[in-house]
Amino acid sequence: MREEELEVALKVVIVGNGGVGKSSMIQRYCKGTFTRDYKKTIGVDFLERQIEVDGEDVRLMLWDTAGQEEFDAITKAYYRGAQACVLAFSTTDRDSFEAAHSWKLKVENECGEIPTVIVQNKIDLMDHSVVNPEEAELLARALGCKLIRASVKEDVNVAAVFRHLAARCLQEMREPREDYYPSPNGHHPVTISAFNPSHTSKNQNGTIVLRPNKHKKRKNVLKSACRLF
Numbered sequence: 001m002r003e004e005e006l007e008v009a010l011k012v013v014i015v016g017n018g019g020v021g022k023s024s025m026i027q028r029y030c031k032g033t034f035t036r037d038y039k040k041t042i043g044v045d046f047l048e049r050q051i052e053v054d055g056e057d058v059r060l061m062l063w064d065t066a067g068q069e070e071f072d073a074i075t076k077a078y079y080r081g082a083q084a085c086v087l088a089f090s091t092t093d094r095d096s097f098e099a100a101h102s103w104k105l106k107v108e109n110e111c112g113e114i115p116t117v118i119v120q121n122k123i124d125l126m127d128h129s130v131v132n133p134e135e136a137e138l139l140a141r142a143l144g145c146k147l148i149r150a151s152v153k154e155d156v157n158v159a160a161v162f163r164h165l166a167a168r169c170l171q172e173m174r175e176p177r178e179d180y181y182p183s184p185n186g187h188h189p190v191t192i193s194a195f196n197p198s199h200t201s202k203n204q205n206g207t208i209v210l211r212p213n214k215h216k217k218r219k220n221v222l223k224s225a226c227r228l229f
């Protein structure tokens with residue numbers, strides 16, 4: 001298998017206060033549907049979608065986590081092993097905007113620094129906005145993240161969020177290429193996946209599963225994973 005045939009699987013967590021549109025975003029992106037009903041997420045949910053980025057197949061595994069605090073203890077266990085994060089707040093919910101810092105910290109505590117996009121959702125309701133544009137930009141700058149304004153309802157910029165994250169992750173994976181050690185028999189790994197949390201292993205199909213250690217920076221995780229081969 002040649003290097004350019006690597007398949008990449010990325011675990012992405014979607015976080016943010018209850019009602020900001022996390023489940024809707026994943027449904028929109030993976031199923032192309034939108035519903036006006038609000039059914040709060042209990043614990044976590046999961047959907048996936050395959051896309052092509054820079055000629056590479058990328059499998060995005062999207063973890064929808066409950067925004068309500070009552071589920072905090074359950075959801076944070078599911079952050080582990082995530083390689084990218086969508087941090088969402090709602091245009092019409094001031095609390096959700098102000099909670100962004102603490103969501104960022106919660107994810108950082110479990111995953112270290114991972115590529116994160118801040119999504120200001122519900123921009124179709126801009127007339128009722130409680131967050132001014134400069135504030136949103138300041139927040140993104142303070143957290144060192146890209147800000148994307150989106151409307152899941154109108155399907156504006158939803159795909160852009162996931163495409164951006166996938167591209168960032170691919171870029172990070174390519175960075176340590178000079179440290180990439182081929183296996184003793186000269187074969188390269190078939191698949192790189194970050195689906196499972198903690199440490200690195202190879203499954204029966206020859207798929208390489210990256211299992212980042214808690215608090216470990218992703219780049220280092222990738223480096224050590226590559227060194228195994």
Ligand SMILES: Nc1nc2c(ncn2[C@@H]2O[C@H](COP(=O)(O)OP(=O)(O)OP(=O)(O)O)[C@@H](O)[C@H]2O)c(=O)[nH]1
Nearest residue numbers: 018019020021022023024036040041067122152153
């Ligand atoms: N107007 C508008 N409504 C939206 C948009 N996205 C989601 N909604 C609505 O917002 C409500 C909450 O959406 P959910 O996707 O359930 O929110 P959530 O963040 O998953 O909530 P929890 O499961 O409690 O964490 C639903 O009634 C959606 O229809 C949007 O872009 N515009």
